[in-house]
Amino acid sequence: MDIFSVDRETLERDYDAMIADKDASAGLVEGSYRRKDGTFIAVEARRRAVHTEAGWIIAGTATDITLRKLAEEALRASEERFRRIFELAGAGVALIGLDRRFTRVNRRLCEILGYSEAELLTLTGRQISHPDDLDMINVQRPRLYAGEIDVVRVEKRYLRKDGSAVWASFTMTVERDAAGKPLYEIAIYEDISGRKDAEEELKRSNAELEQFAYVASHDLQEPLRMVASYTQLLGKRYGEKLEGDAKEFMAYIVDGAGRMKQLIEDLLAYSRVGTRGREFKPVKLDAVVARARISLRAALEESGGELTSDPLPEVTGDELQLFQLVQNLAGNALKFRGEAPPRVHVSSIEKEHEYEISVQDNGIGIDPQYFERIFMVFQRLHDKGRYPGTGIGLAICKKVVDRHGGHLRVESKPGEGSCFKFTLPKK
Ligand code: ADP
Numbered sequence: 200m201d202i203f204s205v206d207r208e209t210l211e212r213d214y215d216a217m218i219a220d221k222d223a224s225a226g227l228v229e230g231s232y233r234r235k236d237g238t239f240i241a242v243e244a245r246r247r248a249v250h251t252e253a254g255w256i257i258a259g260t261a262t263d264i265t266l267r268k269l270a271e272e273a274l275r276a277s278e279e280r281f282r283r284i285f286e287l288a289g290a291g292v293a294l295i296g297l298d299r300r301f302t303r304v305n306r307r308l309c310e311i312l313g314y315s316e317a318e319l320l321t322l323t324g325r326q327i328s329h330p331d332d333l334d335m336i337n338v339q340r341p342r343l344y345a346g347e348i349d350v351v352r353v354e355k356r357y358l359r360k361d362g363s364a365v366w367a368s369f370t371m372t373v374e375r376d377a378a379g380k381p382l383y384e385i386a387i388y389e390d391i392s393g394r395k396d397a398e399e400e401l402k403r404s405n406a407e408l409e410q411f412a413y414v415a416s417h418d419l420q421e422p423l424r425m426v427a428s429y430t431q432l433l434g435k436r437y438g439e440k441l442e443g444d445a446k447e448f449m450a451y452i453v454d455g456a457g458r459m460k461q462l463i464e465d466l467l468a469y470s471r472v473g474t475r476g477r478e479f480k481p482v483k484l485d486a487v488v489a490r491a492r493i494s495l496r497a498a499l500e501e502s503g504g505e506l507t508s509d510p511l512p513e514v515t516g517d518e519l520q521l522f523q524l525v526q527n528l529a530g531n532a533l534k535f536r537g538e539a540p541p542r543v544h545v546s547s548i549e550k551e552h553e554y555e556i557s558v559q560d561n562g563i564g565i566d567p568q569y570f571e572r573i574f575m576v577f578q579r580l581h582d583k584g585r586y587p588g589t590g591i592g593l594a595i596c597k598k599v600v601d602r603h604g605g606h607l608r609v610e611s612k613p614g615e616g617s618c619f620k621f622t623l624p625k626k
Pocket of ligand 1: 531532533535560562563564565573574578579580581587588589590591592593594617
């Protein structure tokens with residue numbers, strides 16, 4: 200009793216209780232012993248009252264539980280750390296049992312979904328999913344459990360308690376025991392409603408703009424045709440009678456009307472990529488290049504050029520637009536040629552989710568500072584005297600590739616040729 204941390208009174212009460220055999224649990228007690236050198240040692244003491252001829256004695260053993268105490272403390276600290284991170288996280292976090300029910304949710308998840316913690320703990324993810332996004336996670340779960348993938352990542356909608364929809368970026372992984380048996384799921388939810396709204400708005404305003412460009416360029420054609428044809432008529436009938444400057448002015452009008460006609464047609468072609476696209480079908484890129492070779496025959500002959508290609512894959516897309524794409528890129532390669540006869544080569548690399556197609560030329564090349572500008576509508580780097588064109592070709596190419604879910608970019612150095620690369624997703 201002199202060196203045990205538990206006070207005398209409590210110990211004596213225990214002893215009395217044990218002797219009376221009323222309270223068996225009084226036999227076990229945790230505390231610490233003070234060692235001779237003044238340090239303490241954690242112990243668990245087991246005691247028992249034994250009746251002897253000399254009367255009652257208390258027999259006891261004491262076990263050193265220092266290590267157990269340290270392990271318990273470490274576990275408590277790590278639990279506390281985990282709890283703080285869990286609660287502080289800016290994203291919604293949940294632990295989900297194998298029966299799919301939430302077993303632990305943080306404050307942020309409650310905010311995102313509009314339920315209290317107690318309410319969420321009675322629910323499954325499926326019960327609060329938007330009816331149109333029900334099985335997005337389920338279809339991937341078997342692969343996650345089989346270990347074929349490490350995480351499931353989807354963007355889907357949930358229904359908040361008030362019935363409104365919220366877009367979430369959802370990431371889930373499964374926690375396993377030492378033998379690999381699934382124990383529970385860890386899921387992270389990020390509220391991406393703001394981003395989704397912005398995307399929707401962008402899509403809507405793009406569609407409106409496209410429609411506007413289409414209608415405007417379409418309706419501008421008619422009055423322009425009138426200007427052009429009556430100017431021509433004027434020239435034919437009264438050309439002889441015109442004097443001095445008047446003839447020159449007439450030529451400017453005809454030239455201006457001609458250029459405007461070209462611009463309007465180009466704009467129309469540009470807006471048609473989005474509004475008049477056809478359904479996607481399997482397309483053999485080999486055949487697309489062959490067709491481009493035929494349509495560029497005059498330019499190839501005139502320049503002494505060559506359009507070659509490696510074997511190319513079959514992709515899914517709009518055949519006419521892919522043809523326009525290849526024809527524009529190869530056409531530019533012939534147009535912006537250097538001193539040597541143009542050599543244009545089309546090749547392809549297969550990546551995990553996409554094909555990357557390259558159109559390489561040996562032409563004049565492009566200064567990197569213009570890499571972005573050349574893809575914009577009506578942006579060109581040269582005056583029309585040397586290289587004719589309106590600057591719509593690459594804008595159309597970019598729009599076609601965008602519509603196919605890919606990316607178009609260029610690699611080039613002035614004087615060393617250009618390589619235009621576009622990707623097309625496999626699916
Ligand atoms: P356009 O051919 O009517 O000028 P594009 O949109 O097709 O319009 O091209 C925009 C600009 O990009 C061109 O004016 C040219 O300066 C540059 N360009 C395009 N393709 C090439 C190429 N293969 N080599 C060098 N410059 C190119």
